[in-house]
Amino acid sequence: MRQIYTSPRQENIDRVVALMAEHGIEASVANRSNYNRPTWQRFSYSQRQDNRDSWAQVWITSADDYTKARALLRELGIEPVIRHGEELADARNPSPIARREHTVARVRRIVLLLVLAAFAMVVLRYVHVV
Template sequence: MRQVFSSPRLENVEAVAELLRAEGIEVRISGDRSYRGKRRSSFSYRERDKSDPQPAVWIVNSEDQPRGRQLLRDAGLIESSRGESSYLPLPVLDGGGARTVEAGKRARMRMRLVLLGLIGIVAVLIAFALPDKPATPPAIAAAPAARPAPVIVPQATDDPQVFRIDVPTALARLLIETELLKHAPAQACIAIDDRDPPADFVSSLRHDARTALFAASACPDGNAYDINVHDYMTDGSGTGSVQLMLDVEDARTVDVERNGTDWRVLRVR
């Protein structure tokens, strides 16, 4: 179980929990008892007991965590560096997406103007604080003005966590059909995550008409060609790697990328 969102306002936490539940993700809310009497008009950040934990949303199943985090990123609830936000954006709470975007632009512009004003004030104060220098004879050639050192803005770094989830059906179909059409074996035994795939999945695979397909548990003895797609690892960003076992002895790692409902192979190692 992993925490994906927290906020001093219980309404925000409950709204995020409902968003995830609507996508079929099992969640739990912690730290909500001490906040139930402080909704809306009576809520105060100053009056909150700092020893009380903030309400938070937790995803129960680990296989749902990448999808849940991706949903929150798409909704603008967590940053691209996967740091967790403490507040719900207005588009989620009241549907004012356009107003929120414009308000954000105006806020950023005001912040830039304030920073420029502060820089100008500091420059003026420094100029008045410096003592007057005695006049110096004119130089033959004026020295070039020194360039100011570039301002380096520190960037937050947060390595994404990688999770193992079930191999997506569309990805398994792409890899299995590629091998069936490439090798066209007389018999092929199919497995996904070391288990038998559904019967309708096997029957719908594109393959050579001379190839007989079997689930792995029903594989006949002999020279059947084994294909097993398993252990899909991803950080929820739409890219990841999956293991492809071919005929037991040929193991490969395939780097893949998702674009909507379509998949493509980036590299085979």
């Protein structure tokens, strides 16, 4: 079995499983939450969920069907799960140096915008518009 898709939204998981069944690909779901639990909550994109391991996962049962399943997801515009966790973790949790560089670039843009605004005001006063 190989994982092909993961999502915090149960509707997305159900749609992917239905798509796979429609094309004759056997799929199973892991980590599916139980809707009848009193602690069940609706998914919210604004709610931070850093732990993707708790999301529902679609697994392809037969290794022979995996390439066909990946092609189906790509046709829909969904990139199947890849196993480059370290690169993804680095992109999501930048180092202090990367954060500092991002902040410096943002400050430079703001200063440049202020200089351009001041220059525009000087030009407008010179032309007697302001």
